[in-house]
Amino acid sequence: MDRSDVEAARARIGDRLRLTPVLDAVVDTVHGPVPVSFKLEYLQFGGSFKTRGSLNALLHSAVDASGVVIASGGNAGIAAATAAAMQGVDCAVVVPENAPAAKVAALHTLGADVVQHGTSYAEAFECATALAIERGSVQLHAYDLPDIVAGAGTTGLELDEQVPGSNSVLVAVGGGGLIAGIATGISSDRSVVGVEPQGIPTLHSALGNGSPVDVAVDSIAADSLGAKRIGDIAMSVAAAHGITSILVTDAAIVAARDYLWRHFRIAVEYGGATALAAVLSGAYVPEEGERPVVVLCGANTDPATL
Template sequence: MIDSPDSPDNPIRLPRKPARVFRSDVRMARLRVGDAVRVTPVFHTEVTGPRGPVKVTFKLEYLQLGGTFKVRGSLNALLEAGDDGRPAVIASGGNAGIAAALACAMRGRACTVVVPESAPHTKVAAMWAYGAEVLWHGTSYAEAYRHANELATERGALQLHAYDLAAVVAGAGVVGLEIERQVRGRPPVLVAVGGGGLLAGIAAAFGPRGRVIGVEPKGAPTLHAALAAGRPVDVRVNSIAADALGATRVGDIAWNVAKRYDVGSVLVTDDAIAVAREYLWREFRIVVEAAGATALAAIQSGAYLPAPGERPVIVLCGANTDLATL
């Protein structure tokens, strides 16, 4: 089980006002980050669905620097903070740590990533490759997060967050602005959900004009559970995508955006995720991690059925994986 920093067994929380992210924040993030990150392409194609071929558009965000959309948010947060020389600290089970390490390397900042013992070696190796100090602490994300809080205080560091920091969400939302320019009309966009940073950013970028659907493993239904309960609640996590979608509670920012823009959620099984991941490799020679295939799993399993004439956009969000697991 991977714990969220908002879990009830985590008594230490960052003092912060509830943050809200809007399209204006995402537009500012795009201006701030500029061409320091890649504009990832889209690919119009067909995939196999339960009722036959389904027309879709892939947003190839797994081609982003560092193999993850998260570098957009980390870099935006660093640029917003200014070049004050402080090191950065983040707790992460994987992609957020890679993104922070890369963004800090780009800005000449020192970076420390605190990871739980369960962090995949492939992702830890990527953090090292970008020059980060990696510290193992505890067996859960919550324990790593508590230690990251302590380190940030001791070192006077800038503390980044994997998904629940306004600048991080706004940076991720630039993916939505790109989709607007690349895809005609306003098709629904399917996005994998962990803590909800990417979903919140894209939904904020679209505002009331767009439609975003969260796709979650049945073993990690943070947004789905929050929508059912009417508020964020803790869930138990047990999924093959847990190293990237392993938050136990949806972020406060994501919850605010989901309520504001009526964002929905569908659930998929681990088997469906594994099938979608293998399908991407077999049919397109696309290598993604389990989280990167989660949105496609909704189409192939029938958890989301496009309306007649609808061509949904599927965000393939990350590719930091061990090739031996394909």
């Protein structure tokens, strides 16, 4: 896939979704104050960037009365259910039995048929595949489907317009749909940096190995970044665009989430704070004069945990 696929997704989606805003700020890091631009993608319909991909996939597919099925840790399911409601089609979402209650509740509110199975995304995916075959439904993938990645890439097109220049873009990585989309859609002179929990190094391990490999899933951000293997599309895009990976601790992720709430009253989930964790902790040090873009990708969380 290439930028033309992302541009086609943008034309297909049109004005059905929000053009999420950018907030310029200065954050306190271990190396001192750093100017950043936050892409407030958690304000998207469905509470995360993933609705972009789901809606693009539905608009580009022949979905009939049998509807769609997707496996999800929560956010992809919420996105699919949101997009399905927009299009007036049924949506079944298979989530692990340990999925956060707030995300499961959101799925029910959206009218999704929620099936809880297994304790991991991989187990939920196997169940979703069988369910899609049984029902004759279109099966969406949380991150490794061209239409899903192209839809996510519309975020990159927006960033080129909202934050022009050569500043780096920091993106949290789970299965890699968002970072692959942004890297494909954004100007070629900008570097895109993946940020991952140390306990789920899907991209980091794949880059070191030269191809995708299974990793353990052990992080506080597992409900949104809990893929055990980077997607094939993301791996291909990472190799083509020179994407790099930074690992951060769970403690740094918790601190970043808390920082966003205390200083900006921004409430995101742990995955949504992961990219900022790299800046605050000093794992990512901007170049002189650089204002990195930090994508706050999701906010499907229980406010009581803040």
